[in-house]
Amino acid sequence: MIKTVLHFDSVSFRYPKQEKGPLIYDSMKFTVREGEFVSILGPSGAGKSTLFRLITGLEQPTGGKILLNGEYFSNRLGHVGYMPQQDLLMPWRTIWENAALPLQIKGSKQADMRISVEELLKEFGLGGHEDRYPAELSGGMRQRVSFLRTILTGSQVLLLDEPFSALDAITRLSMQEWLLKQWEKRKKTILFITHDVNEALFLSERIFVLTDPPVSRMEDIPVPLDRPRTLKALDIPEIMVLKDRLIDQLRTKATT
Incomplete structure (x- = not known):
């Protein structure tokens, strides 16, 4: 039986400083299952980032409940891993020190941290860069460090908020392929915000x-593609039709 890792049970929300303002979410329900990769599409202002703030616990619902692994937590901070649009690496810390931050917060021993972090740095193609600083790395390498740090939170649910939006087109494609390999290997549950329909479908x-x-x-909307998949799969007629439909939906929502 596939486990439910995230469930919105009739969740409503408006920002606390806008008590009489409009609701952003009104009795919304949805479920995400263990090991899924789910993308979230929507025009600017539709509430995508607010959704993540609710899941992480940075905001609390006005009504309803958010369940993680079937449990209700009044404080969800630390129960999910979050990777924002910007890598947010600390420029004064080395790559090793940036990557180890979640373990330091947990109070892990220095020796244990070094083993865990160095193994992942090598696995992520960052071996030999431990003592460098973020400004010395490419955009793609910085995002890999950021994802590594998210992995080290230990959470099975990872929230990725447009993590590749600032990268050039070629690097972005490379990072998408890299991320899929990491997801397939680690069996994490990923929720991924994007404006890019191709990215969501792939x-x-x-x-x-x-x-x-x-x-x-x-x-x-289920994506009718098998795994493993390549970028060429996006040229299948069925996917092209779905892509056009999604783009039309987003265009309509953005102009109404």
Whole structure:
């Protein structure tokens, strides 16, 4: 039986400073299962980043409950791994020191941290860069460090908020392929925010499409592609039709 790792149970939300303002989410329900890769599409202002703030515990629902692994936590901070748009690496810390931050926060022993971090740095193609600083790395390498740091939180649920949006086109494609390999190997559950329809189709098992606020439901679209997959799979007629439909939906939502 496939385990449910995230469940929104009739969740409503408006920002606390806007008590009489419009709801962003209104009794929304959805479920994400263990090991899934789910992308979230929607126009700017639809509430994509707010969704992640709710899941991480940076914001609390106005109504309803958010369950992680079937449990309700009044404080969800630290229960999921979060990778933002910017890598947020600390420029004064070395790559090793940046990567080890989640373990330091947990109070891990120095010797244990060094083993865990160095093994992952090698695995992520960053071996030999331990003592360098973020400014000395390429954008793709910095994002790999950021993802490594997210992995070291130990969470089975990882939230990635447009992590490749600042990269050039070629590096972005390379990082997408790299991320899929990491996901297939580690069996984590990933929720991935993106504006890029191609990216969503290439990476995902399912795509959630946000409607205009207040959001009561997200359209849940399965991606009809087998694993493993390559970028050429996006040229299959069935996928081309789905891509055009998604683009039309987003264009319509962005202009209404």
